Amino acid sequence: MPKSLFRLAVLAATIAPLLSWSARAEVVIGVDISSTGPAAAIGIQTNNAIRLWPATLGGEPARYIVLDDGTDVSRAVKNFRKLTSEDKVDAIVGPNITASALAGLDVLAETGTPMVALAASAVIVEPADDPKRRWAFKMPQNDSLMASALVQDMRSKGIKNVAFIGFADSYGDSWLAEFSKAANGDPKIVAQERFQRTDASVMGQALKAIAAKPDAVLIAGSGTPAALPQKTLLERGYKGLIYQTHGIGTLEFLQVGGKDVNGTLFPTGPGVVARELPDSNPVKSVAVAFADKYEAQYGPNSLTQFAGDAYGAWMLLDSAVGRALKTGAKPGTPAFRTALRDALESTTNLIVPNGVLNITKSDHQGFDERARVMGVIRDGRFSYAQ
Template sequence: MPKRLSRLAVLAATLASLLSLSAQAEVVIGVDISSTGPAAAIGIQTNNAVRLWPATLGGEPARYVVLDDGSDVSRAVRNFRKLTSEDKVDAIVGPNLTASALAGLDVLAETGTPMVALAASSVIVEPVDDPKRRWAFKMPQNDSLMASALVDDMRRKGIKDVAFIGFADSYGDSWWAEFTKAAGNDIKVVAQERFQRTDASVMGQVLKAMAAKPDAILIAGSGTPAALPQKTLLERGYKGPIYQTHGIGTLEFLQVGGKDVNGTLFPTGPGVVARELPDSNPVKAVAVGFADKYEAQYGANTLTQFAGDAYGAWMLLDSAVGRALKTGAKPGTPEFRAALRDALEDTRDLVVPNGVLNISKTDHQGFDERARVMGVIRDGRFSYAD
């Protein structure tokens, strides 16, 4: 073989080897979000943050396969099956809806694929010793943590009687369970009403809640549908405090609610009100850094809880992937997915935009009180209330 051809052959073999190693090292993450449908206000914010994800995880090249589930549970499950069987993802981020996350648990268990959900309800990850939930983690604060923030605020304000108006689904169920537990014996829930995310009217539920003459009303909804009960309450002359959950944190909620949602009290992650936090807040530096990055791309006052959660998911995976790779397992294999699951479960003191994560075998969410603050809507924007 001529010397020149020999050198070319060696170079080609070297390049092929390098490309093969690169392909082996590529980490593939599936992302299932609700870019369309009733939960689009949440999914769009998620997608905005995903677009800011760096192209690496744990120092290795990363590829992100993003699918829209249309806010439909069945479609979310199909997406999970496609991501695991066709795209061979190493982990899934999402979905945005609790019902979709619960429906996807079987796929996670069957394929041994970790999920970092972007839905709030604690039932996604509890009980942790359930075999299906072994693979489930989530970014948003548990409802129990946020419910305690609401109850603490109500107690400070001397509120004794509360009416509850919640979604007639797993989100509303979880909030009903956690709020009534946190309220204990000193805050009485005098009415419980439910509504569908797609309802055009909630007049009957509002009138019943008002008839109970509560000191305050809690609306347990998320996204733009949560604005309907509040607008109806004001139309019917309700004058008392209105609390909402951290699920309202979308720009669309502010737009749909307009002046009717000014004064709303709600628990939120610190990232939403990053610049207003006291300098002593342990999350402020990271939260402000992400706020600067996000708003440089999408405009002032556009940051939401959901964007912060989605970027936090990348930070969590970046940390865990780096530690999983040290085991010698290769991305794209069952061994790597198992190592990644174990690494996620061993996350310690990781500061993300909405809190500090300490994940363990008994806690697949990992936030503590540093992940909650009280917010208030002032002049059409989310503000810090404390």
């Protein structure tokens, strides 16, 4: 073979893999969830919904790489680095907890990779013009939206004093701040107690809360650990109303709480109580369609807030990927990740199981009041309250 042709053959062999990578035919999404560890109940519900994700995004073939972070922040960051550097994902869905989402922001900024978090706190996406948070979006409703729903319900019931028992972490911090802001002294917070997700007892916190003689107690926790303060309050004779956050939305919470959590009031995404919603609710048809799909696979009354958020993440990406592809950018390239980020940021009137999304440059969450209803636990299941 002539030398000139040999050089061309070598060059073609070298460039071909690069061309195939840069013009990848499939969209690749990395997923980081807590399938094990303290937040496993949330991660399992998330994973159930992910198994229902269609095999396409924006009409193109899609591949999903799902990793477990064990509810460990450092492991979540390692997963982020693997997904971005080795797997070259176009976007990341997850994590389930706020601390892990915050820890991953540096990786997003370094690699220019959009994230759709499945954790609740607004600090993940606010302020949206922060260079790190420019790449961060999230599905769960901001705590401020849910806190105002609680305050409205408390006021309608004539509640004047509230005791607060929350996680001693960013979740509890956010809820205390947002509830205090929404209440503005009406109702008044008469006790503030904290506990760890892994605590085996909260007797001291419960006794202090009861001693403040509140009309109601707000427990700001998520998953099964949120049941412990409620059970302890009842054991010590508390008779008032108990409110929880939308973080309780797992079947395991119902199982662990048993009869002690009946009557619990909580804000929730409409998808959790889809079939009980009034027909006038703008989310009902989409929420019911997802409930039918989910419960056909996992059984009656198995749908949770976290499953709805995870499926909503696919719907959001499906919409955004379709619009990003129209720019001409190809999956697997930095240009496509940027186009996808821009498309996520321009999502308009997208109905997902837990609300209607309108994402903008200043709001990387995008829900309004249509994304919340009040729920109540009746006979061991999540039900619609109003």
